[in-house]
Amino acid sequence: MTRPSPATEDRAPVVVSTAGSFARSVLDERHPALIERVRRATPYPPEQQRALDTLLEEITKGEIERLDDDAPGAERWRHEPFYGQRWPDVPFLWAESFFYRKLLAALRYFTPGPWQGVDPFAPFKNAELASTKVDDELSALDRLPGLPVEEQDRTLLHSSLWGNRADLGFQLSTGTEGLGERVPGLVTDDSAALWEILADERSGTVCLVADNAGPELLPDLVLADHLLTTGRATSVVLHLKPYPYYVSDATTADVLACLDRLSTASGYARDIGERLRHAITSGRLIPRTHPFSCAPLPYAHMPADLRDDFASATLTVMKGDLNYRRLVGDRHWPATTPFSDVTAYFPGPVAALRTLKSDVVTGLTPDTVARLDAGAESWRTSGTHALIQVRA
Numbered sequence: 001m002t003r004p005s006p007a008t009e010d011r012a013p014v015v016v017s018t019a020g021s022f023a024r025s026v027l028d029e030r031h032p033a034l035i036e037r038v039r040r041a042t043p044y045p046p047e048q049q050r051a052l053d054t055l056l057e058e059i060t061k062g063e064i065e066r067l068d069d070d071a072p073g074a075e076r077w078r079h080e081p082f083y084g085q086r087w088p089d090v091p092f093l094w095a096e097s098f099f100y101r102k103l104l105a106a107l108r109y110f111t112p113g114p115w116q117g118v119d120p121f122a123p124f125k126n127a128e129l130a131s132t133k134v135d136d137e138l139s140a141l142d143r144l145p146g147l148p149v150e151e152q153d154r155t156l157l158h159s160s161l162w163g164n165r166a167d168l169g170f171q172l173s174t175g176t177e178g179l180g181e182r183v184p185g186l187v188t189d190d191s192a193a194l195w196e197i198l199a200d201e202r203s204g205t206v207c208l209v210a211d212n213a214g215p216e217l218l219p220d221l222v223l224a225d226h227l228l229t230t231g232r233a234t235s236v237v238l239h240l241k242p243y244p245y246y247v248s249d250a251t252t253a254d255v256l257a258c259l260d261r262l263s264t265a266s267g268y269a270r271d272i273g274e275r276l277r278h279a280i281t282s283g284r285l286i287p288r289t290h291p292f293s294c295a296p297l298p299y300a301h302m303p304a305d306l307r308d309d310f311a312s313a314t315l316t317v318m319k320g321d322l323n324y325r326r327l328v329g330d331r332h333w334p335a336t337t338p339f340s341d342v343t344a345y346f347p348g349p350v351a352a353l354r355t356l357k358s359d360v361v362t363g364l365t366p367d368t369v370a371r372l373d374a375g376a377e378s379w380r381t382s383g384t385h386a387l388i389q390v391r392a
């Protein structure tokens, strides 16, 4: 197991406790709101309703209690140091991850029986995928083949990047109406370096570490198809979550739902859907669900098999805010800390495509930070700004 450098360990982790902080708002507002939405979306029986009451009580007034199931994977939570502490006093990354694991336990997601494997977030994900906004985005793909390849590259990279706003956990805080206007100029843009890595003649595997389902996963899949059809990748390994997580994070079922959506569309979207189906059946698009994808840990602590996967890739693309926090470490970095320093441990070239939805950021110039800080909005957490960062 690789450990982060001492410099990394010295920097304070983001903990929940600071009143008024973004992290605190997630625990105080987002998680209780999610429990209520889950209750309303699916008619869970009394046993699950009581378990939800208990969880709500615990996260709002109580101390952190151990998991009481012994589902596969539950043992990884047995020896955590945080039991008995107050939720706001522990690292943010750990608290969020454990909350989602407890929510699934309360809903009997892992327990053999009628509710096993029922995704509590599916009603929200399905509604989003069925939206007319998605129809419009799929129709817009008809224009793609008419564009020069460089323009296709840019369009598809940016739609995958901005697709990251389709985050149902985030929308619990903002409301869909509350998503501010995108600021099109990226806070930092290493896309030239990204295409340079992929232009290497010895093209190989690209690891795409997915984030949200539906309107984010669709452009991610379209980008994967583009990398395969233009020969930038011989195969794409698509890392997904092994179980529902952070509300809308993509699972294998969500990939299948996207493929259905593409295949039942018309025009070029349908062609892409057919190619992607073939890419899966022929082993060029490879879904993977590593348990570490739902671990409350930064990637610096990744296990050897996952490290080998990333080490053998031409490029690993990390999608989204949570993956970013896990990639650089969920710590209070000065925003000018070089991205290449905090990702030096990563075993191969890595790119982050992320809209900014939490406090952590690295790799910005002092001028950019000064300009953003001078603006009125909370640029770090509003989801209005985005970045593309690469460490070759």
Ligand SMILES: O=P(O)(O)OC[C@@]1(O)O[C@H](CO)[C@@H](O)[C@@H]1O
Residues within 6 Å of the ligand: 026, 096, 164, 167, 169, 170, 211, 212, 246, 319, 320, 321, 322, 323, 325, 357, 358
């Ligand atoms: O990873 P994603 O979907 O881009 O964002 C996840 C997110 O909405 O949830 C976390 C807070 O709960 C933050 O990392 C961010 O705000």
